[in-house]
Amino acid sequence: MSLRVYLTAQGAYVEQAGAYRQLPASFQIDQLFTSEQPVAWLKTLWSRAKEVSGLPTGVALLAPIATQEVWAAGVTYLRSRTARMEESKTAGGDSFYDKVYHAERPELFFKATPHRVAGSGTAVKIRRDSKWNVPEPEVTLALNHQGKIFGYTLGNDMSSRDIEGENPLYLPQAKVYDRSAGLGPCLLVTEESLSPQTEISIEILRAGVSAFKGSTSVSQIKRSFTELAEFLFRDNSFPKGCFLMTGTGIVPGDSFTLQSGDEIRITIAPVGTLINHVA
Numbered sequence: 001m002s003l004r005v006y007l008t009a010q011g012a013y014v015e016q017a018g019a020y021r022q023l024p025a026s027f028q029i030d031q032l033f034t035s036e037q038p039v040a041w042l043k044t045l046w047s048r049a050k051e052v053s054g055l056p057t058g059v060a061l062l063a064p065i066a067t068q069e070v071w072a073a074g075v076t077y078l079r080s081r082t083a084r085m086e087e088s089k090t091a092g093g094d095s096f097y098d099k100v101y102h103a104e105r106p107e108l109f110f111k112a113t114p115h116r117v118a119g120s121g122t123a124v125k126i127r128r129d130s131k132w133n134v135p136e137p138e139v140t141l142a143l144n145h146q147g148k149i150f151g152y153t154l155g156n157d158m159s160s161r162d163i164e165g166e167n168p169l170y171l172p173q174a175k176v177y178d179r180s181a182g183l184g185p186c187l188l189v190t191e192e193s194l195s196p197q198t199e200i201s202i203e204i205l206r207a208g209v210s211a212f213k214g215s216t217s218v219s220q221i222k223r224s225f226t227e228l229a230e231f232l233f234r235d236n237s238f239p240k241g242c243f244l245m246t247g248t249g250i251v252p253g254d255s256f257t258l259q260s261g262d263e264i265r266i267t268i269a270p271v272g273t274l275i276n277h278v279a
Contacts, residue, residue, distance in 0.1 A: 033241025076247030156182030
């Protein structure tokens with residue numbers, strides 16, 4: 001049994017097999033992340049919730065986050081390794097990414113606090129001091145306070161490739177800034193692992209016309225989700241749980257950069273489609 005949690009300004013809603021219920025006003029997303037059995041707890045809440053016809057019309061979706069930090073993994077797909085090596089070649093940092101791709105320890109980095117996160121239907125940003133920017137579509141894990149994977153959402157890891165390529169030590173500036181992350185459209189809460197055949201796709205529309213599209217599958221990731229989660233929780237505590245973006249296997253070519261007004265559409269069928277426009 002899988003349930004999708006949607007947050008709106010009018011409250012929280014849960015969908016299961018096409019049926020919707022509104023959760024009580026007392027519901028807080030933190031409760032899922034602090035529960036030892038998040039799926040069972042949500043199922044019980046669902047069974048008691050009020051039936052509704054669907055999500056309220058005309059109400060924007062909020063990012064499915066409360067007080068959680070957002071972290072990210074890098075160089076987990078071959079395409080990401082290749083792109084990172086190419087962008088940093090001039091600065092001599094290309095060998096770093098080749099080494100981390102093959103290393104036992106993954107690359108993990110802090111990505112965002114809640115106020116830096118955009119929900120579906122809202123704007124992400126590109127840095128004013130960057131000229132080469134791309135979105136990175138990523139399966140994003142929901143981890144409870146014990147490091148257990150209990151759900152998934154879609155992540156848009158906005159990245160300034162020219163800043164990152166100039167020097168690997170500039171990674172935080174290339175990755176962490178206001179509205180540098182998108183999460184949504186919902187939180188898929190489930191005890192089932194995503195199938196390796198699960199497709200991750202992205203399309204970028206410019207003035208309504210497709211400017212870039214690409215796809216990959218979970219099977220192309222080098223490291224398992226549980227491995228990434230285990231490394232993140234080594235000597236690191238998350239009392240209210242956290243999100244972990246798991247890396248991207250889709251990177252536009254070197255001639256592409258985002259522009260203000262672009263629309264980014266990231267889709268993973270079990271979760272839905274995360275839509276962000278570029279401010």
